[in-house]
Amino acid sequence: QVQLVESGGGLVQAGGSLRLSCAASGRTFSSFAMGWFRQAPGKEREFVASISWNGRMIFYADSVKGRFTISRDNAKNTVYLRMNSLKPEDTAVYYCAAGLDGAPTYYSDYTYWGQGTQVTVSS
Numbered sequence: 001q002v003q004l005v006e007s008g009g010g011l012v013q014a015g016g017s018l019r020l021s022c023a024a025s026g027r028t029f030s031s032f033a034m035g036w037f038r039q040a041p042g043k044e045r046e047f048v049a050s051i052s053w054n055g056r057m058i059f060y061a062d063s064v065k066g067r068f069t070i071s072r073d074n075a076k077n078t079v080y081l082r083m084n085s086l087k088p089e090d091t092a093v094y095y096c097a098a099g100l101d102g103a104p105t106y107y108s109d110y111t112y113w114g115q116g117t118q119v120t121v122s123s
Contacts, residue, residue: 002026002098002112009094009117012086016121020081022096022114030074033099036081037107038092038119048094049081050103057103064090086121093118 008020022034035050049060049070058070069082079096094117097110104110 002029002032004096004098004112004114006094006096006114006117009119011120011122014086014088014121014123016086017082017084018086018119020083020094020096020117020119022079022081024077024079024098029077029098031100032112033101033103034070034072034079035097035099035104035110036070036079036094037097038090038094039116040092043092045095045107047105047107050105051079052103059103059105061105083119086119088121088123091119091121 003025004022006022012018031053033052036048037045038048039045047061051058051070051072067085072079096114098112099110
C-alpha cells in the first residue's frame with residue numbers, strides 16, 4: 001500500500017509558476033513509477049507527465065512540454081511537478097499516482113492515487 005499526498009496548488013496569474021509536490025509513504029517509493037494527471041471540470045482525467053523509478057524515462061503531454069518539469073527525490077519519497085508559463089487552460093485538479101513499470105502515460109497503469117490539489121490559473 002502507498003499513500004500519496006499532493007501539495008503546492010493554488011491560484012496564480014497566467015504566465016506564473018507553481019511547484020507541486022507529492023509525498024509518498026508506505027511501500028518503497030523508489031520502486032514505483034510516478035505520474036501526474038489532471039482533471040478539469042466536465043473533462044476526463046488526462047495525463048500530464050511521468051517519470052520512471054530511476055528518473056531515466058520521462059514523458060510529457062504535448063500540451064505541457066517545454067513548460068512543465070517532473071522530477072523526483074527518492075531519498076525524500078517525493079515527486080515534483082514544476083509548472084512554468086501557466087495558462088488558464090492548465091486549471092484543473094492535479095493528481096499524482098504511483099505505478100510499477102516504466103513511466104506509464106495511461107491512468108489505468110497506475111495503482112495508487114493521491115487526493116488531488118487544485119490549480120487555478122487566472123487570465
